[in-house]
Amino acid sequence: MKAKVHIMLKAGVLDPQGRAVQHSLAALGFADVDEVRQGKYIELDLNEDDQAAARARVEAMCRQLLANTVIETYSIEIV
Amino acid sequence: MKAKVHIMLKAGVLDPQGRAVQHSLAALGFADVDEVRQGKYIELDLNEDDQAAARARVEAMCRQLLANTVIETYSIEIV
Numbered sequence: 760m761k762a763k764v765h766i767m768l769k770a771g772v773l774d775p776q777g778r779a780v781q782h783s784l785a786a787l788g789f790a791d792v793d794e795v796r797q798g799k800y801i802e803l804d805l806n807e808d809d810q811a812a813a814r815a816r817v818e819a820m821c822r823q824l825l826a827n828t829v830i831e832t833y834s835i836e837i838v
Numbered sequence: 839m840k841a842k843v844h845i846m847l848k849a850g851v852l853d854p855q856g857r858a859v860q861h862s863l864a865a866l867g868f869a870d871v872d873e874v875r876q877g878k879y880i881e882l883d884l885n886e887d888d889q890a891a892a893r894a895r896v897e898a899m900c901r902q903l904l905a906n907t908v909i910e911t912y913s914i915e916i917v
Contacts, residue, residue, distance in 0.1 A: 765879055767879070767881075777880070780880065780903070780904070783903055784899055784903060787899075787902055787903060789895065789898075789899055791884060791885040791886060791895075792882055792883065792884060792885070792899075793883040793884070793885055794881075794882070794883040795880060795881070795882050795883075796880070796881045797878065797879070797880050797881075798878075798879045798880075798881075799876060799877075799878065799879060800844055800846070800876070800877045800878060800879035801856075801859065801874060801875070801876050801877075802846075802873075802874070802875045802876075802877070803871055803873070803874050804871065804872040804873040804874075805870060805871060805872070806870040806871070806872055807870060816868065816870070819868075820863055820866075820868055820871075823866055824859070824862055824863060824866060825859070
C-alpha cells in the first residue's frame with residue numbers, strides 16, 4: 760500500500776520558511792499572497808496489504824521519526 | 839482562496855532525503871518500507887476570488903520560484 764503523509768507546523772508556531780517564501784513572492788510581484796505555510800510531504804511504499812495495519816504502522820513512524828509532535832501535526836492518507 | 843501545492847522530485851531523479859528517511863526507518867525497525875519520496879507541501883492564502891485566476895497565479899509562482907522544473911514536478915489544488 761501507499762501512504763501519503765503531510766507534516767505541518769502547528770497553527771501558532773512561527774513558520775520562517777513560509778515567511779521567506781512569502782517575502783520572495785512579494786519581491787517577484789506576487790504581493791496578493793496573505794499567508795504561506797510550508798510543510799513536508801512524504802510518500803511511502805509499504806509492504807503491507809491491510810489498510811488498518813498500514814495506518815497504524817505509519818502512525819508509529821510519524822511519532823518516532825517523521826514528525827516532531829511538539830511543534831508539528833501530521834495527517835496520514837492510505838491509498 | 840486557498841491553494842495547496844505539492845512539489846516532488848521527478849520520477850527517476852535520485853531523492854537523497856527520501857533515501858535517508860528510509861534508512862532511518864529501517865534502523866528503527868520499519869524494514870517493510872519499500873520506497874520513500876519526500877517533497878514539499880505549501881499552503882498559500884490568496885487574495886483572489888476567481889478560481890481560474892488563482893490557479894494561473896499559483897502556476898506562475900511555481901514556475902518562477904516554488905519549483906525547480908528541471909528536476910521537480912508540481913501539482914496545484916485550489917480550495
